[in-house]
Each structure stands twice: as C-alpha cells, then as structure tokens.
Amino acid sequence: MTGTTEDTRAATPGKLKPTARAARRTPQERGPVGSRRRRGVQWRRKDYGLVILAAPAIVFFLVFAYGPMAGLVVAFQDFNINDGVFGSPWAGLSNFEFFFTSGQMNRILLNTLVLNALFLTATLGAGVLLALMLNEIRGTLLRRGLQSAVFIPYFVSPIVISIFLQAFLAGVGGRGGIVNDALNAFALPSVSWYTEPGPWPWILTIVKVWQLGGYFSVIFLAAITSIPEEVYEAGTIDGATRAQMAWRITLPLLKPTGAVLLLLGVGRIFYGDFGLIYAIVGDNGILFSTTDVIDTYVFRALRTYGDFGTTAAIGLFQSVVGFVLVMIALGVQRRYSKESSVL
Amino acid sequence: MEAFTAVSYIGAGLFGLAAIIPFWMVLAGSLTAESALSQRGYSFWPSPFSTAAYAAIFSGTRVWLAYGATLFITVVGTALAVAATSGLAWVISRGLPRLSRGLAVFSYIPMLFSGGLVPLYILVTQMLGLRNSLFAVILPIVVAPFLVFVQVSFFRGIPGEILDSARVDGAGELRIFFQIVLPLSKPVLAVIALFYAVTFWNDWFHALLFISDSNIYPLQLVLHNMISNLSMAQDLAGAGAAPLYQIRLAMTVATIGPILLAYPFAQRYFVKGLTLGATKG
Known part of the structure; x- marks a missing residue:
C-alpha cells in the first residue's frame, strides 16, 4: 500500500x-x-x-x-479471472439481457423497493415518536437511562441480531421460541416462522425499528434541544397541552432534520440492507420470495455461479437508478428548503 | 400528569425494555445448562446455572484466534481510519477556494454512487492480492464519508485567530495540524474513533468475502458460521462432548461483550457525534 x-x-x-x-x-x-x-x-x-x-x-x-466505479466496465465484458479486467472480451449488453429476462428481476426489484420503503418510513417514524416521548420524561436519570437503552441496538452486528431473532422466532434448536409461546398462551397455533415467507417483510421491519429507532431518536432529540424555549413558553401561555405542543410545535420544527434523513434514505433505497437480510435469511430459499433483494441476489449469484458479468451489470443498473433517485430527491428538497441541503 | 406524558413514559419505557431484553435472554441462556436449555428453551433466569459453555470455548484456541483477528482489524483499522479522516477533514474545513470544495464533492460522491460488490471483489482479490489478509477487511471501509463531514463541522468551529497567530510565527501546515488542531480536537477524535471501532468490530461482510483461512476468522465470522452450521460450535470447544446450543449463546456474549462493556463510557461520545452530524445538515 x-x-x-x-x-x-x-x-x-x-x-x-x-x-x-x-x-x-x-x-x-x-x-x-x-x-x-x-x-x-x-x-x-x-x-x-x-x-x-x-x-x-x-x-x-x-x-x-472510484476504482470500483471504473471497474463496472466488467458489466460489458465476458469477464474471466485469467484475462482480468483489461483482457476479457467485450460482451456488449448481453449481461444486462440475462438479468432482465431471467424472470427474477421483477420480484427482486419489487422486494428491494418495498422493503426499503418500509424500513425507511418505519424507522424514521419510530425515531420521531421515540424522541417526542423521551422529551416528555422529566427525571434526568430515567431519561438518560432510557436514551442509553434504546440506542444500544445500533451497536450490535447483524449476526448477533440474527441470533436474537432466532431466540424469539425459533427458540433453541427450532423448537418454539418466545413468540410462539405467547401465541400458544392465547390458544393460537404455533407458526413455523422460518418456513413462512408471508410475514417476513413485517418481521424485518420490526427488526429495523428495533435496531435504528433509538439511533434516529438521538438525532431528533438533538434537533428538539435546539428549539428555543420561548416557543414553548408562548404555547403554555396560550394554554396548549403537552400533546398539542408536541404535535403542533415540535413536530413541524423537526421537518428539516427529517427531510435530510429521508433524503439520505431515499438515496439508498435501491440498495438492500445486505448485512441484515443476509445475516437473518441467509441461504434459506423458502423465504426468498419476500426477502430477496438486489444485494442478496448479487451476492448469491457471484458466490454460486461466479458470474461476474451479470452481477456487475446488476450493480451498474442499481448504481445508476440509485443515483437518479438521489438527484431527484435532492432536486425536490432544494425546491422546498434552501437551508438544509446536505453539502 | 397529562395523558400524553403518561403515554410517553409507558411508550419510551417499553421501547427501552424491548431494546435490552434480547441481550438479557442470550446472557441468561448462555449460563443455563445445556440439558435445560434444549428442553425448555430460553428462560429469564438461568437454572440450573452452568458456565460449561464459557469453559469450553475459552479452553479452545479458536476463540482466542478470533479475538486476535478482530482486535487487529479494530485497532489497526481505527488508527488508519482516524488518521486518514482527520487529514482530509482538516483540508476540507480550511475553506480553501476550489481545493476544499472539490475535495468535499470528491468525498461526497461515494455516498451516492458505488461500484458495488463485483468490482470491489475483483480489486481486492485480483489486483491487490489481499485474499486472506486482514487488510482486505480493513481497507475497503477505512474512510467513511459521513464521519469526514462530522469532523469537518467540528474543525470549522476552531477559532481562526489561533491558527493565524501560529502562521505569523512561521508554522507550516503540518505543524499547525499536529501541534494545534489535533490537541484541540480530542473530543471529536474520540467520537470518530469510536464510530470506526464499532464498524470494524462488527464487520463480517468483508471477512465473509475475503477471508477463507479459519485461523484468521474474526469473531463475527465465527458466529456467522455457527448460525448456519452447529458443528462449528463443536470445533470451538477444546475437547469432549460440547454443550452446542449453550456455546452458540456464549459465543454471542463473547462477541458483544466488549462493546457492551465500553458502551457506558462511550455513549456520550456517540450522541455528540450524531449531534454534530445532524446540526451540520
């Protein structure tokens, strides 16, 4: 180096x-x-x-x-390891054709967009709500303790999260888990979670909220702290309740912060959360119909078939669409607020 | 007390509990004897109490090797990351015409656009020949654009007079940076160092891609292999019949333990870092 x-x-x-x-x-x-x-x-x-x-x-x-960005030329090559990036023959657009006609594309693109939209709205929503609630708590010690507690999940790796989730959904050696125990307590039948693709978008969303709700609440709380005290004094004089102040004063003032975070999220909406989804779902093909996203698909394709060309083509497609989305989001945001552009 | 305040106490309290409970369950499980664990599953209190799993993993060499690899990645990675990030952030924060703006854009573009998995894989394995090197885990994530901007916003707060007086005294850029700026920046250095340390400690994706020699598997990768393959747990134990389920939980605790131990001391720095990043926006 x-x-x-x-x-x-x-x-x-x-x-x-x-x-x-x-x-x-x-x-x-x-x-x-x-x-x-x-x-x-x-x-x-x-x-x-x-x-x-x-x-x-x-x-x-x-x-x-920037090197890997240039390396995306592989998408137009019939790449093989021996000839490398500079020696492999050109393949035109055949790599793209393969992906777009493979019949997998619609499902994977849809999963990526749906899951990320769910994650983004749910985590930001939970973050705002949690910040508003933490802001109500008066005891300094309790408030600080709770803030520490909700922030901890952010520091846990996807692998560990996956093990936590197994404790809830599968139990030890797949023999139940806490959620099923709870279902049984209400006389409901157990669900074999890891073979049921249906609920997984929601399960993953809950995991994301658990992981990032506290993180976003810290950011929103910082924004709340910077709101001048007089605004609330005025509210008190006008006889506003705490709920009204949270809803009509704090929430609107959090909009710029929320807009920046939303923008960053929208820019990433075409990238799956590979780490988390792969750690949790892994190679469990039964769940692919609702959980397979671009990133996990690319990883598997590379690992299983060693198909560099097609996977690079998907990567390029992903980057370009992602870039366009960010530019649109930036444009929209610039139009509405001059103040909070990211750069 | 108003209804909204009451709801807030309950809501925040529940979220706080939900955040903590999984840690407790895994800890309790790791201390529950294998026989009880495999029959009754998780419980909130370890009974019968057993440290057999910890004895098993720490008597083998695997865990120590994994700790070694993870520590190397974390320590070397964080040192390189902090050095590279600080230097770049300082030049950006100087507000030099063209140069600073150009470097800011240069650092911002990778946040928007990435080459993706395949070119990175070819780069690391074919061109740099870093397969089975811990640097293959470190280098791809050694500068995080977000943290560059966090540090820029801190550096901008350093009063210009101090720097000007140093310049009048004839100090060069390097001298100003190392003898004036860095000592003033200890808080933000702690913030970004901690963010990087957590990233390196938790990284498993790059290890999964580039490390196949099990002697240098970092902790996260060992744990990952145990999810898909229970016999990996057998491999961890020193000798004899191993309490496999218990070992998996003990290994989880061993992996997150250091982070949880550091968390009470480090937490305020993380909050500060996020605050700096947020107010920048």
Missing part, C-alpha cells in the same frame, strides 16, 4: 489547485526554490503539508470508491 500512497502523493500537486488565499495572506513572501507560478498564485513549501494530510484519504477514495 505504501507504494501506491507515494505515487498518488507525487501525482496530486498537479491536480490540486494552489491556494489563492494562502498567497494573498503573504504576498511579499517568496516561495522556496522549487515553487512555481501558475495563474498568479504560488505554491509555498508549507502548503504541501495540506497535500500530505489529505493524501491517504484521497488514495482511499480513488482505489476503493
């Missing part, structure tokens, strides 16, 4: 523009011997420090973010 770092560091100064402000600050200072003049601005030796500081991250983005 050090080799690459050096290369790019040496290559960067040409790309990075010299700093006009730095030059304005000390117009009389002459640069060292090696400095050059361009567009009336000169590089000082000291400024190279900035290049060195930014270089590792720039290299990272070039190699691991």
Whole structure:
C-alpha cells in the first residue's frame, strides 16, 4: 500500500489547485526554490503539508470508491479471472439481457423497493415518536437511562441480531421460541416462522425499528434541544397541552432534520440492507420470495455461479437508478428548503 | 400528569425494555445448562446455572484466534481510519477556494454512487492480492464519508485567530495540524474513533468475502458460521462432548461483550457525534 500512497502523493500537486488565499495572506513572501507560478498564485513549501494530510484519504477514495466505479466496465465484458479486467472480451449488453429476462428481476426489484420503503418510513417514524416521548420524561436519570437503552441496538452486528431473532422466532434448536409461546398462551397455533415467507417483510421491519429507532431518536432529540424555549413558553401561555405542543410545535420544527434523513434514505433505497437480510435469511430459499433483494441476489449469484458479468451489470443498473433517485430527491428538497441541503 | 406524558413514559419505557431484553435472554441462556436449555428453551433466569459453555470455548484456541483477528482489524483499522479522516477533514474545513470544495464533492460522491460488490471483489482479490489478509477487511471501509463531514463541522468551529497567530510565527501546515488542531480536537477524535471501532468490530461482510483461512476468522465470522452450521460450535470447544446450543449463546456474549462493556463510557461520545452530524445538515 505504501507504494501506491507515494505515487498518488507525487501525482496530486498537479491536480490540486494552489491556494489563492494562502498567497494573498503573504504576498511579499517568496516561495522556496522549487515553487512555481501558475495563474498568479504560488505554491509555498508549507502548503504541501495540506497535500500530505489529505493524501491517504484521497488514495482511499480513488482505489476503493472510484476504482470500483471504473471497474463496472466488467458489466460489458465476458469477464474471466485469467484475462482480468483489461483482457476479457467485450460482451456488449448481453449481461444486462440475462438479468432482465431471467424472470427474477421483477420480484427482486419489487422486494428491494418495498422493503426499503418500509424500513425507511418505519424507522424514521419510530425515531420521531421515540424522541417526542423521551422529551416528555422529566427525571434526568430515567431519561438518560432510557436514551442509553434504546440506542444500544445500533451497536450490535447483524449476526448477533440474527441470533436474537432466532431466540424469539425459533427458540433453541427450532423448537418454539418466545413468540410462539405467547401465541400458544392465547390458544393460537404455533407458526413455523422460518418456513413462512408471508410475514417476513413485517418481521424485518420490526427488526429495523428495533435496531435504528433509538439511533434516529438521538438525532431528533438533538434537533428538539435546539428549539428555543420561548416557543414553548408562548404555547403554555396560550394554554396548549403537552400533546398539542408536541404535535403542533415540535413536530413541524423537526421537518428539516427529517427531510435530510429521508433524503439520505431515499438515496439508498435501491440498495438492500445486505448485512441484515443476509445475516437473518441467509441461504434459506423458502423465504426468498419476500426477502430477496438486489444485494442478496448479487451476492448469491457471484458466490454460486461466479458470474461476474451479470452481477456487475446488476450493480451498474442499481448504481445508476440509485443515483437518479438521489438527484431527484435532492432536486425536490432544494425546491422546498434552501437551508438544509446536505453539502 | 397529562395523558400524553403518561403515554410517553409507558411508550419510551417499553421501547427501552424491548431494546435490552434480547441481550438479557442470550446472557441468561448462555449460563443455563445445556440439558435445560434444549428442553425448555430460553428462560429469564438461568437454572440450573452452568458456565460449561464459557469453559469450553475459552479452553479452545479458536476463540482466542478470533479475538486476535478482530482486535487487529479494530485497532489497526481505527488508527488508519482516524488518521486518514482527520487529514482530509482538516483540508476540507480550511475553506480553501476550489481545493476544499472539490475535495468535499470528491468525498461526497461515494455516498451516492458505488461500484458495488463485483468490482470491489475483483480489486481486492485480483489486483491487490489481499485474499486472506486482514487488510482486505480493513481497507475497503477505512474512510467513511459521513464521519469526514462530522469532523469537518467540528474543525470549522476552531477559532481562526489561533491558527493565524501560529502562521505569523512561521508554522507550516503540518505543524499547525499536529501541534494545534489535533490537541484541540480530542473530543471529536474520540467520537470518530469510536464510530470506526464499532464498524470494524462488527464487520463480517468483508471477512465473509475475503477471508477463507479459519485461523484468521474474526469473531463475527465465527458466529456467522455457527448460525448456519452447529458443528462449528463443536470445533470451538477444546475437547469432549460440547454443550452446542449453550456455546452458540456464549459465543454471542463473547462477541458483544466488549462493546457492551465500553458502551457506558462511550455513549456520550456517540450522541455528540450524531449531534454534530445532524446540526451540520
């Protein structure tokens, strides 16, 4: 890796523009011997420090973010390991054809959109609601304790979540689980959850709410804290109840924060939550009809068939549609609020 | 007390309980004797109490190897990540014409657009030859754009006068960064270091893709293999007949234990980080 770092560091100064402000600050200072003049601005030796500081991250983005983007040319190739990215023959659009005509596409695209839409609305909704409720709690210790508790699930890996879920739905060695015990207590029959695809969108949504509800509530609570106290005093004078204040004052003021989070979520709506879904569903084919998303499909296709071309084609399709969605979301958001653009 | 306030106490209380209960159940299960566990399933209190599973996994070498791999990924990964993120964030926060804006866009685009699984796989395994190297787990996630922006918004709050006076004294950019900016930034460094540490600790996807040598399986991957394959639990135990179900739960506890132990101390930093990120928006 050090080799690459050096290369790019040496290559960067040409790309990075010299700093006009730095030059304005000390117009009389002459640069060292090696400095050059361009567009009336000169590089000082000291400024190279900035290049060195930014270089590792720039290299990272070039190699691991932009590199794979360029690597999507594989989507147009009949890729094989021996010839590599540069030697494999071109395949035109046949990789795309394969995916779009495989009959799987509709189901997978639909699952991806439906599941992510469910996750996004449910987690954001739960986050807002939880923040409003936590905001009502007066005892500092209790409030802090509850906030800590609801935030914990965010730090648990998908694998561990999957084991937690098994405790509820399958029990030890698949012999029941707590949910079935509860159903039996109400004289309802047990459900063999891991062989019933129907309820899984809801199960996964509940898991997502468990995982991210507290996380979003922390963000919304931070936004609530920044609301000036006078607004509520005015509310109290007008005789508003706590519920009215939460509904008519706090909630509208949370809109900008919610919009940013929604926007980020919409941008990711075409990407499944691979980690969670694969950890929970794994290779359990019975559940694929409701849980298989683009990412899990791609992973399986790559793993089982080693089909690089088709999977890259799907990845490219996913990225492009995802990008278009973000741009639309950004446009919509810019129109409605100038203040809270992400950049 | 108003109805809404009462509902809030109940609602938040229930959510809080729901967040905690799974941890307790798995902990209790890991301390319940295998015979009771396999007959009655989970219970809220371990009875009969048994530490056989912990004895079994910690007497074998697998768990220690897994801890070693996970610790390496977490420590080395976090160090690299914090260094790279801080440097980039500082240059962006300097507000230099073109350069800062350009780098901000450069770091933002990967949040929107990604090459996806296949090119990454080819890159890591074919071009970089990192298969079965722990760096294959570390490098693909070593800079998180979101945390870059969290740090930028902190750096912007550092008063310009301090930096100007250092410049007047002839300090270079590197010197300013290391001797003035970093010491002032300890809180935000703690925030991003913790976020990275959790990401590295929990990562299993990259390990699943790139690590096939079971001697360097990180904890999450060992756990993942145990979900699909119970005999993996047998492999974990040192010798003799192993309490398989109990071991699976004990392994879960071993995996999340360090995070839960660190959580009370680290929690306020996470909240601070999210707050910085949110107010930036």
